[in-house]
Amino acid sequence: MAGNLTQYRSWGGYPRAQHVAVARPAWRDQLAAIVAESGPWLPFGNGRSYGDVCLNDGGKLIDMRGLDRFIAFDDEQGIVHCEAGTLLAEILALAVPRGWFVQVTPGTRFVTVGGAIANDVHGKNHHRVGSFGCHVRALTLLRSDGTLLHCSREENSDWFAATIGGLGLTGTIVSAELQLRRITSPLIRQQSIRMYNLREFFELSAESERDYEYTVSWIDCLAQGANMGRGWFFRGNHATGTRGPTHGQGTQLKFPIESPVSLVNHWSLRAFNALYYRKQWADRATTTVHYQPFFYPLDGILNWNRMYGKRGFLQYQCVVPPDCAYEATSEMLKRIANAGEGSFLVVLKVFGDKPSPGMLSFPRPGATLALDFPYRGTSTLALLNSLDEIVFEAGGALYPAKDARMSGAHFRASFPQWERFKTYIDPAHSSSLWRRVMQGEAS
Amino acid sequence: MRKVLIVGATSAIVNATARCFASEGDRLFLVARNSERLEQVADDLRARGAADVHCHVMDANDFAAHAAMIDAAREAMGGLDTVLIGHGTLSDQQACQQSVERTFAEFNTNCLSYLSLLTLLGNHFEQQKHGVIAVISSVAGLRGRQSNYVYGAAKAAVIAFTQGLRNRLAKHGVAVVDVRPGFVDTPMTAHFDKGLLWAKPKQVGARIHKAMVRGEDIVYAPFFWRWIMLIIRLIPEAVFKRLSL
Numbered sequence: 001m002a003g004n005l006t007q008y009r010s011w012g013g014y015p016r017a018q019h020v021a022v023a024r025p026a027w028r029d030q031l032a033a034i035v036a037e038s039g040p041w042l043p044f045g046n047g048r049s050y051g052d053v054c055l056n057d058g059g060k061l062i063d064m065r066g067l068d069r070f071i072a073f074d075d076e077q078g079i080v081h082c083e084a085g086t087l088l089a090e091i092l093a094l095a096v097p098r099g100w101f102v103q104v105t106p107g108t109r110f111v112t113v114g115g116a117i118a119n120d121v122h123g124k125n126h127h128r129v130g131s132f133g134c135h136v137r138a139l140t141l142l143r144s145d146g147t148l149l150h151c152s153r154e155e156n157s158d159w160f161a162a163t164i165g166g167l168g169l170t171g172t173i174v175s176a177e178l179q180l181r182r183i184t185s186p187l188i189r190q191q192s193i194r195m196y197n198l199r200e201f202f203e204l205s206a207e208s209e210r211d212y213e214y215t216v217s218w219i220d221c222l223a224q225g226a227n228m229g230r231g232w233f234f235r236g237n238h239a240t241g242t243r244g245p246t247h248g249q250g251t252q253l254k255f256p257i258e259s260p261v262s263l264v265n266h267w268s269l270r271a272f273n274a275l276y277y278r279k280q281w282a283d284r285a286t287t288t289v290h291y292q293p294f295f296y297p298l299d300g301i302l303n304w305n306r307m308y309g310k311r312g313f314l315q316y317q318c319v320v321p322p323d324c325a326y327e328a329t330s331e332m333l334k335r336i337a338n339a340g341e342g343s344f345l346v347v348l349k350v351f352g353d354k355p356s357p358g359m360l361s362f363p364r365p366g367a368t369l370a371l372d373f374p375y376r377g378t379s380t381l382a383l384l385n386s387l388d389e390i391v392f393e394a395g396g397a398l399y400p401a402k403d404a405r406m407s408g409a410h411f412r413a414s415f416p417q418w419e420r421f422k423t424y425i426d427p428a429h430s431s432s433l434w435r436r437v438m439q440g441e442a443s
Numbered sequence: 444m445r446k447v448l449i450v451g452a453t454s455a456i457v458n459a460t461a462r463c464f465a466s467e468g469d470r471l472f473l474v475a476r477n478s479e480r481l482e483q484v485a486d487d488l489r490a491r492g493a494a495d496v497h498c499h500v501m502d503a504n505d506f507a508a509h510a511a512m513i514d515a516a517r518e519a520m521g522g523l524d525t526v527l528i529g530h531g532t533l534s535d536q537q538a539c540q541q542s543v544e545r546t547f548a549e550f551n552t553n554c555l556s557y558l559s560l561l562t563l564l565g566n567h568f569e570q571q572k573h574g575v576i577a578v579i580s581s582v583a584g585l586r587g588r589q590s591n592y593v594y595g596a597a598k599a600a601v602i603a604f605t606q607g608l609r610n611r612l613a614k615h616g617v618a619v620v621d622v623r624p625g626f627v628d629t630p631m632t633a634h635f636d637k638g639l640l641w642a643k644p645k646q647v648g649a650r651i652h653k654a655m656v657r658g659e660d661i662v663y664a665p666f667f668w669r670w671i672m673l674i675i676r677l678i679p680e681a682v683f684k685r686l687s688l
Binding site for chain 1: 483487630633
């Protein structure tokens with residue numbers, strides 16, 4: 001039952017939480033007895049969410065990684081049914097050789113299916129296919145009173161909508177059935193295009209939506225003035241031929257120890273950004289790459305979060321509505337560049353208008369900006385607060401899976417269905433994030 | 444395509460090994476006590492690519508059922524060329540010290556059931572003149588320690604028995620693999636605090652699969668336990684008896 005309590009951290013390492021117990025079920029039939037004990041409980045997947053959405057300070061966790069069995073794999077229809085602790089990496093290892101791929105993948109394949117549903121994650125093809133939840137055919141949800149709910153768009157559809165993006169609070173997701181998509185090759189035909197400024201990003205996004213399934217961009221967050229928003233625009237499609245690299249990340253590097261101080265600082269950031277912006281001579285280059293480096297560049301280095309040192313880091317991901325996306329994004333980039341903060345990986349992408357199925361789903365039409373900040377105390381928090389002003393003034397939202405600090409008022413304003421959602425919360429479930437964003441709200 | 448009999452299929456280490464066989468498209472015959480959990484394991488192995496998967500519910504302590512189980516496996520798979528025996532319980536040393544029955548019960552599960560299966564299978568493989576038999580013993584079987592000597596003694600018998608069987612079957616072209624895992628983070632060891640020496644079942648399972656495919660003799664998993672156990676076995680008894688291990 002015990003396990004090492006200290007190993008349960010979020011990816012950002014900020015904030016830290018003290019859990020009083022961790023249950024580690026190995027079988028589906030053990031879950032009911034676990035959640036019948038006094039909580040509050042929170043299912044914990046593979047610890048890839050950044051802030052405190054996967055933490056339950058003072059409460060208990062259910063480590064779901066022991067539940068990683070496939071229940072069925074339908075080769076004809078491309079439907080995979082598996083336990084909630086199964087990693088997307090494990091699904092891909094099985095599916096890709098058989099000509100199938102997940103419909104939606106986030107930037108790491110080391111997330112569990114349960115975590116991907118609970119955070120309703122998105123990928124580089126949001127403008128085409130919507131969020132992860134759009135491709136969940138069904139899920140089973142265990143409530144702490146022992147009820148097992150089979151949920152889909154037809155059956156218990158309200159529970160389905162509450163549980164997708166439901167932050168693990170509606171009960172424990174036991175298993176799920178996912179629809180996969182056909183591929184004829186494990187390769188991606190990718191084009192990288194140099195962008196000279198932010199305006200070009202929006203032009204390229206609009207131009208690429210029709211012909212490219214995957215689009216994303218990297219921004220040099222230190223560039224100012226006329227260069228603001230410069231970077232690389234990446235777009236790609238699943239390749240149809242098989243000519244190209246046959247292996248992905250064969251050997252994985254591992255960040256060996258936690259650095260005592262953050263290795264991401266003003267100088268390393270300036271050097272990296274300057275070099276990366278000049279990574280190739282041509283303004284445009286088309287290459288065929290394996291799907292792993294295309295979707296998961298950071299999965300090549302295990303535990304890369306350790307480079308931020310023991311104080312950890314904060315990830316900031318927001319979405320701002322389409323009508324003010326350019327103004328809001330440029331204002332944010334200006335403030336970040338002025339502060340000289342930010343990180344190597346700054347990602348900008350335009351979401352499509354396919355509705356997300358969850359009551360608390362984050363993806364919605366607009367531009368989404370994501371970047372990490374090494375945690376340096378109050379100066380970091382002050383910068384993020386000033387970014388909040390822009391986001392919420394514009395009517396945008398922050399992504400709970402990445403958040404460690406947004407105010408309750410902001411959460412409630414940007415997830416207007418929170419009150420309805422609340423009635424679906426399992427009385428034995430809670431999380432650090434939920435208690436934080438409910439502060440100041442009379443219950 | 445291998446025809447693999449797997450005893451203790453719901454154990455974490457054995458299950459991890461079975462996944463490796465499944466992904467190579469082998470034919471599997473799974474044996475365990477709990478039918479519901481056995482079916483869950485079978486579903487998983489089918490999805491992972493096993494050619495076909497048969498389930499057989501049996502308590503390893505029901506020695507009388509062993510021969511019929513082996514016949515059923517040969518029948519279902521149309522032969523049998525690979526065996527992994529890995530069921531077990533981690534004995535409660537304190538409780539065993541207070542009870543002869545309990546000590547003997549641990550011996551039934553962790554030792555005598557192995558000897559029964561190995562006797563029956565040994566004869567089959569001797570005639571067949573090919574194949575691999577693997578057992579999961581333990582580093583605990585290499586030296587008796589006060590914290591764990593009932594389990595250790597049972598595994599010590601398995602180790603010596605396996606060694607003799609290997610000696611007997613080597614000339615018949617049959618490999619007998621003795622896998623000695625160190626600390627593995629499984630439900631069986633859930634109540635221990637985990638340190639640097641602990642391995643994941645996936646890692647140990649992959650090692651066992653490799654050893655079985657190659658027909659190795661003695662395998663430590665992970666490898667460094669060979670050196671840890673060498674040191675532990677070299678400590679003079681006069682010193683060892685005073686240690687709190």
